[in-house]
Amino acid sequence: MVLENSITINRYGGILLHPTSLPGEYGIGDLGPNAFKFIDFLEKFDQNLWQILPLGPTSYGNSPYQCFSAFAGNILIISPERLYELELLTKIECKPHEPFVEPYVNFGHVISYKWEILERAYENFIQNQPPTLGKEFSNFIIKNSYWLDDFSIFMSLKRFYDLKPWNEWDEDLQFRDPIALEKWKNNHKKEIKFQHFTQYIFFKQWNEVKKYANLKNIRIIGDMPIFVAYDSADVWANPELYSLDSEKRLEFVAGVPPDYFSSTGQLWGNPLYNWPLMKKQGYRWWIQRIKHNLEQVDILRIDHFRGFESYWQIDACDTTAIIGEWIPGPGIDLFLVLQDELGSLPIIAEDLGIITPEVEELLQQAGFPGMLVLQFAFGDKDKNFVKNKYLPHFHQHNKIIYTGTHDNQTIKSWFKNLPKNVKQEVLDYTNSNGKDIVGDLIRLAWSSVADMAVIPLQDLLRLGDEARMNLPGSIGNNWEWRFTWEQVTEEHKNEIRDLSRLYDRI
Numbered sequence: 001m002v003l004e005n006s007i008t009i010n011r012y013g014g015i016l017l018h019p020t021s022l023p024g025e026y027g028i029g030d031l032g033p034n035a036f037k038f039i040d041f042l043e044k045f046d047q048n049l050w051q052i053l054p055l056g057p058t059s060y061g062n063s064p065y066q067c068f069s070a071f072a073g074n075i076l077i078i079s080p081e082r083l084y085e086l087e088l089l090t091k092i093e094c095k096p097h098e099p100f101v102e103p104y105v106n107f108g109h110v111i112s113y114k115w116e117i118l119e120r121a122y123e124n125f126i127q128n129q130p131p132t133l134g135k136e137f138s139n140f141i142i143k144n145s146y147w148l149d150d151f152s153i154f155m156s157l158k159r160f161y162d163l164k165p166w167n168e169w170d171e172d173l174q175f176r177d178p179i180a181l182e183k184w185k186n187n188h189k190k191e192i193k194f195q196h197f198t199q200y201i202f203f204k205q206w207n208e209v210k211k212y213a214n215l216k217n218i219r220i221i222g223d224m225p226i227f228v229a230y231d232s233a234d235v236w237a238n239p240e241l242y243s244l245d246s247e248k249r250l251e252f253v254a255g256v257p258p259d260y261f262s263s264t265g266q267l268w269g270n271p272l273y274n275w276p277l278m279k280k281q282g283y284r285w286w287i288q289r290i291k292h293n294l295e296q297v298d299i300l301r302i303d304h305f306r307g308f309e310s311y312w313q314i315d316a317c318d319t320t321a322i323i324g325e326w327i328p329g330p331g332i333d334l335f336l337v338l339q340d341e342l343g344s345l346p347i348i349a350e351d352l353g354i355i356t357p358e359v360e361e362l363l364q365q366a367g368f369p370g371m372l373v374l375q376f377a378f379g380d381k382d383k384n385f386v387k388n389k390y391l392p393h394f395h396q397h398n399k400i401i402y403t404g405t406h407d408n409q410t411i412k413s414w415f416k417n418l419p420k421n422v423k424q425e426v427l428d429y430t431n432s433n434g435k436d437i438v439g440d441l442i443r444l445a446w447s448s449v450a451d452m453a454v455i456p457l458q459d460l461l462r463l464g465d466e467a468r469m470n471l472p473g474s475i476g477n478n479w480e481w482r483f484t485w486e487q488v489t490e491e492h493k494n495e496i497r498d499l500s501r502l503y504d505r506i
Helices: 033-044 080-085 107-128 131-143 145-160 178-187 189-215 233-237 275-280 284-296 332-342 357-366 411-416 420-430 437-447 490-502
Strands: 012-016 049-051 219-225 252-256 266-271 299-303 310-315 325-328 347-349 370-373 399-402 452-456
Touching (some): 012 219, 012 490, 033 049, 033 490, 080 107, 107 189, 131 145, 131 189, 145 178, 145 233, 145 284, 189 219, 189 284, 219 284, 275 284, 284 332, 332 357, 347 357, 411 437, 420 437, 437 452
Parallel strands (some): 012 452, 299 347, 370 399, 399 452
Antiparallel strands (some): 252 266, 252 310, 310 325
16 A cells, blocks of 8 residues: 655755854854745745754754754744744844844854843743734643643753753652652742743744745745654653653664764764554654644655665664664554545655665555765766666656755765765766866766755855764764845855756756
8 A cells, every 4th residue: 555645746846944043143053034035045046845853952062963852842933023023022122232243043142042031021922911922822731732842841851951861860850750740830830831831832833934945835845853862851751652661761772784874884873762662652752743843834854864764773782883774664554644634745755774675665555755966876887787766867757956955065075975986987977077166066966867956055155064964973063054135146146056957847
């Protein structure tokens, strides 16, 4: 059985850019005027897709793929200017004590500033009690109580314990002793309600951004990690859904074996799911998660889709992902249940890495578009002419083609560092003189038969390693890149518009 997929068969093109990378004066890209300006830019130059990374509240390392919740939003990208428009802050209250001068995201500075102004906005909200916002706020709490209550308690405890992981809290709160938990809730009502408030503001601002994008006929492609973080409200509140020992400690963790990105594999450290219990419960948690995500975006990319067929299980005490075991996942059964509950599923499957015939079969059954990355198309000439699915002459319609992803080098840096023989292979394939190899590869992506084509903004702007978003397996200096409008030239704008018109991606 092939699932029904509601991604309309058409030719689309767009840009990959996380909101944190938007320009602005408040230290981090946010959901304010520059988000709307970026949407205007996409519309004016005939783009119809805006792809982002996960929108969750980031934890240690600032990675959007390691979040404190699978449902909550990242309050660091709340716009101060739009808090002013709601009369929750004055212009003076919006102003940071120390100006943000770095061209990149200084997360330490941003976190201190955002917490301060959000607490001030909450105090103003309590004192003024704006009627319209008050009613919206109450409705938001009721609608989202299935995740919001536990998350808000969790975050109030995180702040009390100086952001220590929940398994380092006092045992009665670690193990959610009913008496201790009730006492905490009674003694910390204001802090818990503050967490409610910041989530309300985040989703209010995000939904307005999405509504504006849709009015401009731009679809937003969201992103969802397959796994959740151990230090998250999800695991703390529902430990039975994860593969933990009797003390709620990790026995095994998730990752991938050695691959293109790392010779020692990727040790993510996420807890694995208790799939038998989830199935017994009718996959209720997954239904809630997918439904919630699809309310925020138009199309949902699921990271590490192959984990639904089988996942790499690593002993929690290991320091690399080299040694592990493939364990069967839920397979098509999960998606049949999701379709029964939610209808057609506009999902993109991240199917990079080790893809077995079994994974290919699951993708075929699900009918979801898979991913193609041009950086993976070259350098395999010595492999007895084995078919490389990333080469454009092997592309298929039900795919989404990228020059690179957030985990890759930019095209400029990638090409610069290629061996001489592979460089020549790229030049020959693109019929390029090498003067603008980035543009040649963008053209190659746009001319592909793949239904969707997306490029990171860094590639459109011809940026190098200084603009890389993430280096897998490393900590520090990731997720910090931001652009400025001065970098976006008329030549860049016209290029992407002309290619979209030439190759019918409008």
